[in-house]
Amino acid sequence: MKKIACFLLSFVILGASSAYAKVVTYQFDINTKSVNFTGESVVALAINNQIPGPTIEATVGDTLEVTFNNKMDTETSIHWHGILLPNDQDGVPYLTTQPIAPHSSFTYRYKITHHGTYWYHSHTGLQEQRGIYGSLVFHPKDGERVKSDKDYVVVLSDWTNENPNQVLANLKKDGDYYALKKGSVQSWDKVISNGSQAIKNRLQGSWSRMGPMDLSDVGYDAFLSNGKKEETLNAHKGDKVRIRLINAAASSYLNVEFSGGPMTIVAADGVDVEPLQVQRLRIAIAETYDVIVPISDNKSYELRSSSEDGTGHSSTFIGNGEKVFAPDIPKPNLFLMDHSQHGNHGSHNNSAGAMSMPATIKHQMPQHSGHKMENMNSHDMHAGHDMHQMQQTSAKQDQPPHHMQNVIEYMTDYENLRAVKDTSFDKNKPQREVILNLTGNMERYVWSFNNKTLAESDKIMIKHGEIVRFVVQNQTMMHHPIHLHGHFFRVINKQGDRSPLKHTVNVPPMDKVIIEFDANEEKDWFFHCHNLYHMKAGMARVISYEGTTQATPETLAKIAHDGWFFSGDISALSNMTIGMLKTSNTRNSIEFEYDYNYKKEYDAELIYARSITRFLDVYAGGNFEREGKDEKAENTAIVGIRYVLPMLIESNLRINSKGKVRLALGSDLQLTERTKFGWSYNTNKEYRFNLAYEINKKMLLAATYDSDFKWGVGLRVRF
Numbered sequence: 001m002k003k004i005a006c007f008l009l010s011f012v013i014l015g016a017s018s019a020y021a022k023v024v025t026y027q028f029d030i031n032t033k034s035v036n037f038t039g040e041s042v043v044a045l046a047i048n049n050q051i052p053g054p055t056i057e058a059t060v061g062d063t064l065e066v067t068f069n070n071k072m073d074t075e076t077s078i079h080w081h082g083i084l085l086p087n088d089q090d091g092v093p094y095l096t097t098q099p100i101a102p103h104s105s106f107t108y109r110y111k112i113t114h115h116g117t118y119w120y121h122s123h124t125g126l127q128e129q130r131g132i133y134g135s136l137v138f139h140p141k142d143g144e145r146v147k148s149d150k151d152y153v154v155v156l157s158d159w160t161n162e163n164p165n166q167v168l169a170n171l172k173k174d175g176d177y178y179a180l181k182k183g184s185v186q187s188w189d190k191v192i193s194n195g196s197q198a199i200k201n202r203l204q205g206s207w208s209r210m211g212p213m214d215l216s217d218v219g220y221d222a223f224l225s226n227g228k229k230e231e232t233l234n235a236h237k238g239d240k241v242r243i244r245l246i247n248a249a250a251s252s253y254l255n256v257e258f259s260g261g262p263m264t265i266v267a268a269d270g271v272d273v274e275p276l277q278v279q280r281l282r283i284a285i286a287e288t289y290d291v292i293v294p295i296s297d298n299k300s301y302e303l304r305s306s307s308e309d310g311t312g313h314s315s316t317f318i319g320n321g322e323k324v325f326a327p328d329i330p331k332p333n334l335f336l337m338d339h340s341q342h343g344n345h346g347s348h349n350n351s352a353g354a355m356s357m358p359a360t361i362k363h364q365m366p367q368h369s370g371h372k373m374e375n376m377n378s379h380d381m382h383a384g385h386d387m388h389q390m391q392q393t394s395a396k397q398d399q400p401p402h403h404m405q406n407v408i409e410y411m412t413d414y415e416n417l418r419a420v421k422d423t424s425f426d427k428n429k430p431q432r433e434v435i436l437n438l439t440g441n442m443e444r445y446v447w448s449f450n451n452k453t454l455a456e457s458d459k460i461m462i463k464h465g466e467i468v469r470f471v472v473q474n475q476t477m478m479h480h481p482i483h484l485h486g487h488f489f490r491v492i493n494k495q496g497d498r499s500p501l502k503h504t505v506n507v508p509p510m511d512k513v514i515i516e517f518d519a520n521e522e523k524d525w526f527f528h529c530h531n532l533y534h535m536k537a538g539m540a541r542v543i544s545y546e547g548t549t550q551a552t553p554e555t556l557a558k559i560a561h562d563g564w565f566f567s568g569d570i571s572a573l574s575n576m577t578i579g580m581l582k583t584s585n586t587r588n589s590i591e592f593e594y595d596y597n598y599k600k601e602y603d604a605e606l607i608y609a610r611s612i613t614r615f616l617d618v619y620a621g622g623n624f625e626r627e628g629k630d631e632k633a634e635n636t637a638i639v640g641i642r643y644v645l646p647m648l649i650e651s652n653l654r655i656n657s658k659g660k661v662r663l664a665l666g667s668d669l670q671l672t673e674r675t676k677f678g679w680s681y682n683t684n685k686e687y688r689f690n691l692a693y694e695i696n697k698k699m700l701l702a703a704t705y706d707s708d709f710k711w712g713v714g715l716r717v718r719f
């Protein structure tokens with residue numbers, strides 16, 4: 001009797017739970033696809049023949065089952081960005097989940113425990129840049145906290161016609177490789193024309209051996225909104241439209257602005273926040289924001305997403321009728337960016353200053369957090385917006401909370417993001433603090449934490465049950481969007497216990513951000529800069545739980561492949577030929593350099609060099625020279641060091657096997673966008689000046705004066 005009751009009861013429970021716990025299944029193919037965004041046909045990668053891949057929708061409590069059929073000849077993987085899920089479903093190949101082998105399938109399966117806007121993307125090589133990404137919309141069980149009439153996903157991304165592996169190879173040759181294409185070459189003529197502040201910034205930067213600041217590395221050919229340069233979404237007058245913005249760009253920060261008035265942020269990184277009105281919003285790579293926008297007339301309002309470096313934008317038109325354009329955002333002035341005030345302010349308890357704006361924004365567009373609607377007037381007229389109608393619309397809406405009266409003109413930090421409930425952790429839990437400096441070497445295009453790349457560093461060990469606090473200090477001149485897999489962290493800001501939860505946080509140049517998370521998981525989770533090229537160049541770590549970690553040195557070796565790159569630079573001049581061939585990885589390089597005057601006089605060097613710090617290399621090798629056609633060749637062994645001095649002057653001190661010491665100094669100055677001047681001098685009283693004019697990245701015109709070989713002009717080729 002008891003047994004039967006028990007049987008019946010379990011039947012009821014099973015029946016009840018299966019009625020609610022739906023299994024949502026999707027089947028996708030991953031394959032190559034020919035695309036044409038800019039008039040050039042390129043083979044991209046696509047999910048179900050779509051870029052971005054299809055939106056995956058489900059509701060909290062559902063079990064999601066997504067099968068990917070890999071139709072490609074290369075392996076792939078899918079990572080669920082921002083999702084809390086079992087470690088073996090996280091999709092980082094070799095670390096958590098096996099890669100999906102060519103021409104095979106894999107089904108990811110996990111239960112959805114939290115709602116919001118997220119995305120999925122390949123975590124293999126640079127496939128994400130080529131098109132393997134899509135959106136995730138997980139609905140709450142009992143409806144959205146803030147209601148809307150329409151609900152759309154807008155996946156924003158960047159596109160290059162070049163193969164992403166070539167992009168990385170180019171950056172390895174020269175971190176500023178794309179400056180010419182982007183129009184961001186920071187030459188001295190422009191420094192001078194920007195006046196004394198720009199000159200001071202540059203001299204101060206050079207003195208402290210920092211290169212000029214830049215906002216991006218890659219020169220893109222297009223920016224996309226749902227895979228198009230221009231997207232249109234249907235809406236009608238009076239609609240409140242929820243836009244789920246996802247920055248799925250591989251390496252672009254995006255400024256988003258809506259021509260129909262301020263956007264109301266209602267969620268950040270998938271998590272609901274107190275509604276916050278912004279006119280313009282900067283979205284770091286891999287972040288998501290849900291915004292509500294009003295459609296106040298029978299018009300088509302532009303939601304424009306501009307790359308932060310000012311090189312392009314995509315448009316999403318919402319509504320029907322006459323187009324209302326969002327304003328052009330002026331190209332940021334890199335010369336007036338001054339990061340000296342961003343030093344070490346903001347202690348652990350002083351969070352208010354921990355995430356200030358980049359200086360440029362202070363110069364160009366002061367933030368008015370107390371900005372009232374009425375003050376938007378001039379801006380909105382510029383945007384072609386009818387102020388009167390906007391006010392009518394807002395009056396019609398439900399009574400907004402008091403703080404919603406304020407519109408932030410340009411939101412670039414997290415200070416005003418306020419969680420909808422207390423996010424603070426149990427104060428009795430043990431705490432661990434980890435200092436993480438964001439570091440880089442633009443010369444070699446190496447990015448790292450605490451000066452060590454993923455390949456060079458151990459795991460960061462943590463313990464289940466503790467609160468882990470990362471103090472992230474950016475020591476570079478670029479923004480880094482830092483992402484932690486499998487956890488939400490609190491971004492400590494002025495909201496105290498209501499500090500928001502995020503999975504990706506921007507750390508501005510020379511600034512500091514503090515994040516903390518509850519170590520309530522197990523095994524190993526990837527932690528990295530979400531700029532795809534920075535991640536590949538080493539800015540990543542594995543966060544491992546003591547006792548359950550499965551990552552072995554072999555695992556780490558697989559995910560931290562340190563590739564070798566090759567470059568060459570050869571000048572054929574009227575008086576001589578000069579050349580350099582080099583192959584290098586993160587720390588090591590083999591370099592061959594020569595000059596030859598066509599008259600049996602030559603000087604050549606073959607060395608192995610090891611990079612110790614950003615400023616110091618040590619090397620050993622051989623020197624082969626013949627001075628004068630009647631003299632005997634002199635072959636010696638050499639050892640030496642190269643060290644970067646203030647003002648970015650390269651010094652090179654070496655001794656040869658005959659005991660002879662030589663010190664050489666030299667540097668390059670970018671005179672104009674395409675003209676570079678170089679000088680070198682050594683203690684043998686040899687010196688050389690050269691001037692090069694860049695026709696393109698491969699071909700240059702060159703002129704040289706050499707103390708031995710005199711004047712010459714010719715052609716210089718780089719490869």
Ligand SMILES: [Cu+2]
Nearest residue numbers: 480529531534
């Ligand atoms: Cu980065």
